[in-house]
Amino acid sequence: MTSDPDRFRLIERPVADHDPAKARDRLAARDLPPTLRDFRASAARFDPSEELLTATNMALSVGAPLLLTGEPGTGKTQVAWFLGWYFGIPTFDFQVKSTSTAQDLCWDFDAVGYLHFAQTGDRSLGKCREDFLKQRALWLAYECGTDAVVLIDEIDKAPRDFPNDLLHELDRHEFPHPFDETRSIEPKSGRPPIVVVTSNDERRLPDAFLRRCIYHRIELTEDLVARAVAARAGDFPRLSAATKTIALRRFRELREREDLEKKPSTAEVLTWLTILSARGVSADAIDEIPLAELPAVGALVKDANDLALLR
Numbered sequence: 001m002t003s004d005p006d007r008f009r010l011i012e013r014p015v016a017d018h019d020p021a022k023a024r025d026r027l028a029a030r031d032l033p034p035t036l037r038d039f040r041a042s043a044a045r046f047d048p049s050e051e052l053l054t055a056t057n058m059a060l061s062v063g064a065p066l067l068l069t070g071e072p073g074t075g076k077t078q079v080a081w082f083l084g085w086y087f088g089i090p091t092f093d094f095q096v097k098s099t100s101t102a103q104d105l106c107w108d109f110d111a112v113g114y115l116h117f118a119q120t121g122d123r124s125l126g127k128c129r130e131d132f133l134k135q136r137a138l139w140l141a142y143e144c145g146t147d148a149v150v151l152i153d154e155i156d157k158a159p160r161d162f163p164n165d166l167l168h169e170l171d172r173h174e175f176p177h178p179f180d181e182t183r184s185i186e187p188k189s190g191r192p193p194i195v196v197v198t199s200n201d202e203r204r205l206p207d208a209f210l211r212r213c214i215y216h217r218i219e220l221t222e223d224l225v226a227r228a229v230a231a232r233a234g235d236f237p238r239l240s241a242a243t244k245t246i247a248l249r250r251f252r253e254l255r256e257r258e259d260l261e262k263k264p265s266t267a268e269v270l271t272w273l274t275i276l277s278a279r280g281v282s283a284d285a286i287d288e289i290p291l292a293e294l295p296a297v298g299a300l301v302k303d304a305n306d307l308a309l310l311r
Helices: 020-028 039-045 050-062 076-087 102-106 111-120 137-143 167-172 207-211 222-231 241-256 266-279 304-310
Strands: 066-069 091-095 107-109 133-135 149-153 175-177 180-185 194-199 214-217
Touching: 039 076, 050 066, 050 076, 050 214, 066 076, 076 091, 076 149, 076 194, 091 137, 102 107, 102 137, 102 167, 133 137, 137 149, 137 180, 222 241, 222 266, 241 266
Parallel strands: 066 194, 066 214, 091 149, 149 194
Antiparallel strands: 107 133, 175 180
């Protein structure tokens, strides 16, 4: 990771001799730390608690989905990528949407593309309906031929029937081929994938679904934050121990405010520490100032009403 103190000051007020090409060079030279890249890149740095390891081992032992709940930013999604890294197996993720169905976890069919091809396509290409069929996370996990992890992320965003609609696939570890009900799609490895389900507790999940899961709630505690900061220390190499200590104290002050609608979590504090490090911020610069005037406070507080309250 670059230690260039200007990394977070890429944009400057244009001057008469402003050169867009040079500005693009600076933009292209960014070297974002793993925290700001993706879950796969930072999986090796994840430091699970003993309670989380116990719940995970329970799920692995009985072959049940691992259901992780907790407020956003506590590392629920990272668990699936950690398991993929730990066991050296692929992770296939499915991001749940408000329109998701159980079928979407298995496959998707480009009906518009197929209709267009049927009307105008070149038959000499030898295409058929299956060429417009796209395998999704669960099918890809079944087809990969090895153990795999399937992440069903933020299931509480889905329509009410979505969790119960998954029960058949999760119980029997197979589903019918979309164009041939006499064919079943099953794990080629002979073993079902590891299933990790996350929820932000935005709504209660059906009892039938909960009964089939091993449940664990990740609480945002001081120990969890300390472990996450220690694991990601390479993301903020220019941050002194004193600055880090004061930064975490100011973070706790924000967390303790009862009037905030959206309190910062682990993800926010890791991003904030990365920015403070890149800027070379000293301990004095964040110690005795109002919370609303903290450098890069927008990385911590992401609600307009909360910012107004702090001011």
